[in-house]
Amino acid sequence: MTAEPTHRPQPGSLPGAPLFAQELAGTLAVHSQYVLYGNVRDVYLVPEPVRRSPDGMSPESMLEVLWRALRPSGYRCLVVSDQVDGITVYPRGDPDARAAAEQVLGRRMLDRKQTLERLRTCMARVVGNPPPPPIKADAVQEDPSADEVSTDGARVAFVIDYAARIPRSQTALEGEERDFFLFAQKLAVTAETRGGGPADRPSELFNPIIWLTEGERDLPAWLTVGMERVRTIAVPKPGLSDRLIAARYFAPVITRDHRPPLDGDPDIERFAKRTDDMTLHAVREIARLCADRGMPLAQIDDAIRIYKIGIDQNPWRQETVRQQIITGEARIPDQVLGQRAAITKAFDILKRAALGLSGAQASSSANRPRGVLFLAGPTGVGKTELAKQVATLLFGDPEAYLRFDMSEFSASHAADRLTGAPPGYVGYEAGGELTGAIRRRPFSVVLFDEFEKAHPQIFDKFLQILDDGRLTDGQGTTTYFSECMLIFTSNLGVFRTDPQTQEKIQLVHPGIAYDELERRVRAAIDEYFTTKLGRPELLNRFGDNIVVFDFIDAPTAGRILEGQLRNVIDRLAREQGITLDIGGLALTRLKEWCAAPRTLANGGRGIGSEVESRFINPLARYLFDANVRSGKVHVHDIDVDNGVATLVARHEP
Numbered sequence: 001m002t003a004e005p006t007h008r009p010q011p012g013s014l015p016g017a018p019l020f021a022q023e024l025a026g027t028l029a030v031h032s033q034y035v036l037y038g039n040v041r042d043v044y045l046v047p048e049p050v051r052r053s054p055d056g057m058s059p060e061s062m063l064e065v066l067w068r069a070l071r072p073s074g075y076r077c078l079v080v081s082d083q084v085d086g087i088t089v090y091p092r093g094d095p096d097a098r099a100a101a102e103q104v105l106g107r108r109m110l111d112r113k114q115t116l117e118r119l120r121t122c123m124a125r126v127v128g129n130p131p132p133p134p135i136k137a138d139a140v141q142e143d144p145s146a147d148e149v150s151t152d153g154a155r156v157a158f159v160i161d162y163a164a165r166i167p168r169s170q171t172a173l174e175g176e177e178r179d180f181f182l183f184a185q186k187l188a189v190t191a192e193t194r195g196g197g198p199a200d201r202p203s204e205l206f207n208p209i210i211w212l213t214e215g216e217r218d219l220p221a222w223l224t225v226g227m228e229r230v231r232t233i234a235v236p237k238p239g240l241s242d243r244l245i246a247a248r249y250f251a252p253v254i255t256r257d258h259r260p261p262l263d264g265d266p267d268i269e270r271f272a273k274r275t276d277d278m279t280l281h282a283v284r285e286i287a288r289l290c291a292d293r294g295m296p297l298a299q300i301d302d303a304i305r306i307y308k309i310g311i312d313q314n315p316w317r318q319e320t321v322r323q324q325i326i327t328g329e330a331r332i333p334d335q336v337l338g339q340r341a342a343i344t345k346a347f348d349i350l351k352r353a354a355l356g357l358s359g360a361q362a363s364s365s366a367n368r369p370r371g372v373l374f375l376a377g378p379t380g381v382g383k384t385e386l387a388k389q390v391a392t393l394l395f396g397d398p399e400a401y402l403r404f405d406m407s408e409f410s411a412s413h414a415a416d417r418l419t420g421a422p423p424g425y426v427g428y429e430a431g432g433e434l435t436g437a438i439r440r441r442p443f444s445v446v447l448f449d450e451f452e453k454a455h456p457q458i459f460d461k462f463l464q465i466l467d468d469g470r471l472t473d474g475q476g477t478t479t480y481f482s483e484c485m486l487i488f489t490s491n492l493g494v495f496r497t498d499p500q501t502q503e504k505i506q507l508v509h510p511g512i513a514y515d516e517l518e519r520r521v522r523a524a525i526d527e528y529f530t531t532k533l534g535r536p537e538l539l540n541r542f543g544d545n546i547v548v549f550d551f552i553d554a555p556t557a558g559r560i561l562e563g564q565l566r567n568v569i570d571r572l573a574r575e576q577g578i579t580l581d582i583g584g585l586a587l588t589r590l591k592e593w594c595a596a597p598r599t600l601a602n603g604g605r606g607i608g609s610e611v612e613s614r615f616i617n618p619l620a621r622y623l624f625d626a627n628v629r630s631g632k633v634h635v636h637d638i639d640v641d642n643g644v645a646t647l648v649a650r651h652e653p
Helices: 019-026 062-073 095-105 116-127 175-190 240-255 266-273 280-293 297-309 319-334 340-354 383-395 412-419 433-440 458-468 514-532 536-542 554-576 584-594 597-601 603-625
Strands: 033-038 044-047 057-060 078-082 086-090 157-160 209-213 230-235 371-376 401-405 445-449 470-472 478-480 485-490 495-497 504-506 546-548 578-582 631-641 644-652
Touching: 019 033, 019 062, 019 230, 033 175, 044 062, 044 240, 057 062, 057 240, 062 078, 062 157, 078 095, 078 116, 086 095, 095 116, 116 157, 116 175, 116 209, 175 209, 240 266, 240 280, 240 297, 266 280, 266 297, 280 297, 319 340, 319 383, 340 371, 340 383, 340 546, 371 383, 371 514, 371 536, 383 401, 383 445, 383 485, 401 433, 412 433, 412 458, 412 470, 433 478, 458 470, 458 536, 514 536, 514 546, 554 578, 554 584, 554 597, 554 603, 578 584, 584 603, 584 631, 597 603, 603 631, 603 644
Parallel strands: 033 209, 033 230, 078 157, 157 209, 371 485, 371 546, 401 445, 445 485, 578 631
Antiparallel strands: 044 057, 078 086, 470 478, 495 504, 631 644
């Protein structure tokens, strides 16, 4: 009777280890070099030899993960080289590992500064090739006869850490650097497998050279492209399941309790979900931050915010914000005139933001911006003014208001202004205007004026901000928008550009019912995002946060006129010592001009233009021509002849 074949674990298999380690350990028979890039500075979950944690996993360093992945296949040590510590042995302090490294490299190579010459020699000896000639003709070559070097097939791996720091520039290698990487490329081709390994699973494997770097293109592209012997492996950031395990592992640090947390603990689950796109190292540091400040696990949201932004006090939770919103709801309608419906809806969204309920119905809303407003409607009706008032209300400081005129971002390369140019381009060192400003003031109101005029490529940035609440700049630094109030303004639905004549055609006019105006504007916004832009997902991110402003009516125009005339009177009295009185037909005519349909179509700006051309210009002419330097001026009427306005006035010295 034939015995059932038993299943043999694959060489280098490490069940439960990170996938990148399993991929490396499982392909040692066909690849002589590996480039691990991405999240290579993190800690990683590996099975515990003796189960101590709730999940039987513990976080370990990259070197420990590599060592555990290679050791089952008979590898005796890792030789590690970087520009700080030089050439060392891992595991540190292990005499057997040290002996294996000395057997392959010789004593003289260990604990020495990293140079290109020594790197070449170490790589050749690890792989089993003859020592290479020196890079320079007059260089002193490392003498292999000075040490007893074994070629009996001892298995070791050579790890080159911080590999991106070896070349000064990846695109313009100097002579010695080019020769070094060319040697490394040839070594990948000429390397041969070695026998050995445990008695129960002997195999032919390479002694690998493992490059650790942050970016996939940090090394010369020709080193890996088209090279079958060189395998490139991405090291991703941890997923939700890994963060859940890490949160359970580090929870006792916060609670100062050695007992593991219960399964399904909502605080643990929130800890894992709200560290989306963060490393396990960050999860560990947040736990330490909680412990250092004596914060319970229930306050993990505050600890995450402090870790991300670095600010202890949260202005959103201050009682003054609540009071300011209540006060502002009564006061702002007197400053943004004629927009009662829009202001009411905008303040509903503000109240939701202050309570942290924006997007609360979604399971992944924690990292999204604190609040989002999309203000649409005619020009000059108070959209920008409302943004300024919101900034002052929330944070008591108009300086917390950032404005970006998106008409300045209509070119395809303009996105670099927001996030900074990528490495190698002009302006890389300066960073991004938006990301830099938010890092300086993480609690801000950010206004993106005339949103639809931005180049379509910029909308990708907005999608990331609205969905994830973060943006990575050209220097690789992540900026968080989770405590920002974002306000977008747009004139979509008010005008349409004729495709043939390029003439602007007004679609809605003063006097239209607000319900009809709102319907048309919303329909135009939907059509723009879905049909013209082809980005319905961006429209979905705005959701019901679209607030449509109404045209200014005649009574509101009269109130705006009164306010502007009052500003003129105050300025003249303060700076010129002249008292101004406006009455009679002059005031009546100004009200008629400001209530004209053409003026109302341009909102407050149209009224301001009428006041400037019909009143301020003739007033300045009158004061100059009559040499008025003090006293009182009575304005009775305004005559207009061939488009030129003239005051009918009287001066009392």
